[in-house]
Amino acid sequence: MNKILEKRRLSDNVFGMTLDAPRIARERKAGQFVIVMVDEEYGERIPLTIADADAVKGTVSIIFQTVGATTMKLAALEQGDSVAALLGPLGRPTSIRGANGEKPGRVVCVGGGIGVAPMHPIAQALKAAGNEVTIIMGARNKSLFVMEDEMRAIAGDRLILVTDDGSSGRKGLVTDPLKEICEAGGVDEVIAIGPPIMMKFCALATKPYGVKTVASLNTIMIDGTGMCGGCRVPVGGETKFVCVDGPEFDAHQVDWDLMMKRMGAFKPQEAAAKEHVCRAGIFNGGAAK
């Protein structure tokens, strides 16, 4: 059981939670994730990337969007409630340029939607290692941006906002400024986290320039420790397990189309479960603060 110390509503269907988890806070590194369960008997195990952590206070923060039954049940919990289980930190930490002996350089972080949340600790670590960090944040519209202030604190005037409808920053797609930056040259690495389709197109955008591009995958998982293989994805012709070999991979090597198809494997069941939760009134929409 891990207590919810704070709950925030970040947009219509995006929530942030700070959880009491001293062990995970102590060990976690940028890029790692946790598995959350709302109910231990019949609940689902869902992977969520760690958005922030405080080793001194013993807390980790998660940010999630209500997309299915479990995230809706999670969103229905309030400060003072507990989640049934929290396992982590899982996966391999991000390889932070400049932190392991090599020279720091210029890194572009691309965060789409709530992909900005898991990007936050990575961007922080990149900055701390001496890299020049550019952050591109993309969303459908202005109201869907999360953690804009936190990202600005890292990137300063190297923060580029992009919206589909032009309600904030540039109108267009994250790949527009990404291509321009690559075209101008001098980029050492790109890290993309967001919807699979965005990550796929980031990979396609950087490929002609030969810029190293890393993506963080969020596939279906059960145990998160390498036992089930449900998260497997072909990378460079080899089958990899996102939970233990990832979650980050060379974006130019990932078989995006197959991965996206696999992520939709349980769509009919998920839709039915979501419908059930909605009708049962567990998720009450606007009541959360």
Added chain:
Amino acid sequence: MTPKEKMAIPPQPMPEQEPSVRARNMGEVALGYTAEQAKAEASRCLQCAAKPCMKGCPVAIDIPGFLAKAAEGDFDGALAVIKKTSLLPAVCGRVCPQEKQCQLHCTVGKIMKDVDKAVAIGRVERYCADNATAPDAECAAKTGCRVAVVGSGPASITCAADCARAGHDVTMFEALHKCGGVLVYGIPEFRLPKEIVRREIEGLEKIGVKIEKNFVVGLTRKLKDLMEKDGFDAVFVGTGAGLPKFMGIEGENLIGVFSANEYLTRANLMKAYDEKRADTPYWHGRRVAVLGGGNVAMDASRMALRLGAEKVYLVYRRSEAEMPARKEEVHHAKEEGVEFLLLQNAKRVLGDEHGAVAGLECLKYELGEPDASGRRSPVPIPGSEFTLDVDTVVVAVGNASNPLVPATTEGLETNRRGNITADPETGATSIPGVFAGGDIVLGAATVILAMGEGRRAAAGINAYLSAKGKDSSK
């Protein structure tokens, strides 16, 4: 009773649910003996002086001893005899491959020239475990030593119990949200009710074992930190063979292809079969092919029926004689309607435009010369390809050892297969104070072998702590 009278007692059949009924429910298949049956079956034991059956038992239960008590109707006494050496009789009575162990050596079976007519030792063991009570071994005085047990499967349960009884302060770490390892995520409810596993874990807590669930050693805390920073004097690693192997064939990542671990974990641990209550979905396969011939393949194919499949094929590249599964599981699977495709093997999984399974291309095999395993090796027949009409493929061709602990523990030696190298007598590894046992050392084996390993490692740990002078009770 004279030996002749004993031999005249017919082998007692196990009461079972009707195949057509049970193939659609999750209830236990084998219902267990009545007291009269247990007594009658136990009475068939000839009480051989040489006790050949004991040689076949990895934990050397005094089998004639407990059968003698059971034959008298003293089931509490029988259970007390079993409990001297076995920790999990309710589990082992159900899942041990008795026909390859104790019952293989039974004189009654030898005389009748049929191992199936040997004394049904496992069934009597199960009756005693389910229906009798016997006091647990007393715990020794506190030693002041702290032992960490990593994993909560059969090897770890046994090691934790033995270390706790030796007076050590034991903490068991489990990565999942429930304890029991393969007993809860792998073996289905219809073969091993989870209530039994829960009771065993409760028993551990009663003798003072602390349990930390949702804790993955190597990531939540490094093994060395447990020893160097958290004050554990010894560690037992029993993390099992939890890394599913795939066939390495084309189409294996299509939608509808699952490792048996995933397929069974969804249904068992996550209770997906209870669609109304469970949040974890299961795959609604209509026509299912299960690849493999072990117990896991039997479990997966029988689970597929219970999850509503219309047709289930079991595809195995050798013949039935070479199948590593328990005989009873093979028998049950056939009774329930699983169609066995022997001497056949998957060549590639065919997909449709949505990336979902559209069929399974197979190849026919014939048996050639014996291979390294001593079994006649299957040889493909060129040009014998054919396509099975299936929408689901479950790969049950074995598991490799879980790499998490070795990968995060510097200096912990493994062999080329990734199994931790451990002394067969004591379980000692390349790191002083770190012991290992079960599937993480053996590769995928059985529950009872893992228990034996856990027991030996516990003895190794007790000796190590004693020799180091850490045991303050001495």
